[in-house]
Amino acid sequence: MRRHWITRSLTTAAILIFSFCLTARSLAAQAVDESRLRHSGDGGRVPEPGGKDAGGPAPRLADGTPNLGRTEIGKGAWLPKLYTDYSAILVDPPKSQGIPFQPWAKALQEYRHKVTSESEDPASFCIPLAGSHPYTRGGVHPIEFIQLPEQKRILQLMEFPGHNWRDIFLDGRSHPSKQELEEYPTFMGHSIGHWEGATLVVDTVGFNEGTWIDKEGHPHTSQLHVIEKLTRTGMNNLHIEATFDDPAAYTRPWTIAFDLAWGPDWAIKEYICQSNNRYQD
Structure with missing residues (x-):
């Protein structure tokens, strides 16, 4: 009897300790975000998207190419907006469908939405965000675009979940072969881009299956093909359309559209996140 009592006591203690750790982790994350808001450089205000011509005309580089990044050295970044329900920003097919x-x-x-917790979200294990997920994650972790015309590429820098980046190649190259993509898939895929007027069109394939399309756990397979269209409609507004084509997970391609706001005093800061192999267990 005493042995059973000891076992129950140890089990209860373990549960309490685990619950305390989860609560502490959540409070710590909240404290970090609140601290970041208080020290954002603009009075803690996270700007909202402003629409066409917000903040004045969209800037351009010296060669006339639309400028998706800073106009002053060391200042400004895009702020992700939280869209927990992609059906709310669905444009094709219609929302009603x-x-x-x-x-x-x-x-x-549905399982991920109802049952899973932060402990099962790949981003909680420092897994990079794929597709349009970096833009719709919300929070206070900015995104930057560094345009390198001479190298014919754009670097997209993301503070969360651990200073990830991706290359968007503008040099006319094609994607690697299907065989190579299948042998060496990556979290963020392989991205090539081109300009259509003032819109940057980014074509990405070669994803592995270790990520979610969004925070609500929309799944995908290695067949996922994402087309993003990014248009800076004004100094302070970035309009994004993203089309997801994955015939193994969806019956047809589908498209979302949304806007991000420019934070003129925001910048990517240190954010430490170290992954391990436990997510794959």
């Missing part, structure tokens, strides 16, 4: 899931993908997304 909803996201065109394959049955298994719908069941998995």
Whole structure:
């Protein structure tokens, strides 16, 4: 009897300690975000998207190319906006039809939405965000675009979840072969881009299956093909359209559209996040 009592006591203690750790982790993350807001450089205000011509005309580089980044050295970044329900920003098909899931993908997304916790979100394990996920994650972790015309590429820098970046190649190259993409898939895929007027069109393939499309757990397979269209409609507004084509997870391609705001006093800061192999267990 005493042995059973000791076992129950140890189990209860373990549960309490685990719960305390989760609560402490959540409070610590909240404290970091609140501290970041208080020291954002603009009085703690996270700006909202402003629409066309917000803050004045969209800037351009010396060669006339649209400038997706800073106009002053060391100042400014884009602020991700939280969109927890992609069906709310769905433009094709119409919102009334909803996201065109394959049955298994719908069941998995519903499970993730209702059951899973932060402990199962890949981003909680420092896994990079794929597709449009960096823009819609919310929070106070900015995004920057560093345009390198001479190198014919754009670097997209993301503070969360751990200073990730991706190359967007503008030199006319094609994607690697299908065989190479299947042998060496990556979290963020392989991105090539081109300009269509004032819009940057980014084509990305070669994803592995270790990420979610968004914070709500929309799944994808290695067949995912993402087309992003980024247009700086004004100094302080970035309009983004993202189309997801993954026939293994969805019955047809689908597109979302949304806007991000420019934070003139924001900048990417130190953010430490170290992954390990436990997520793959």
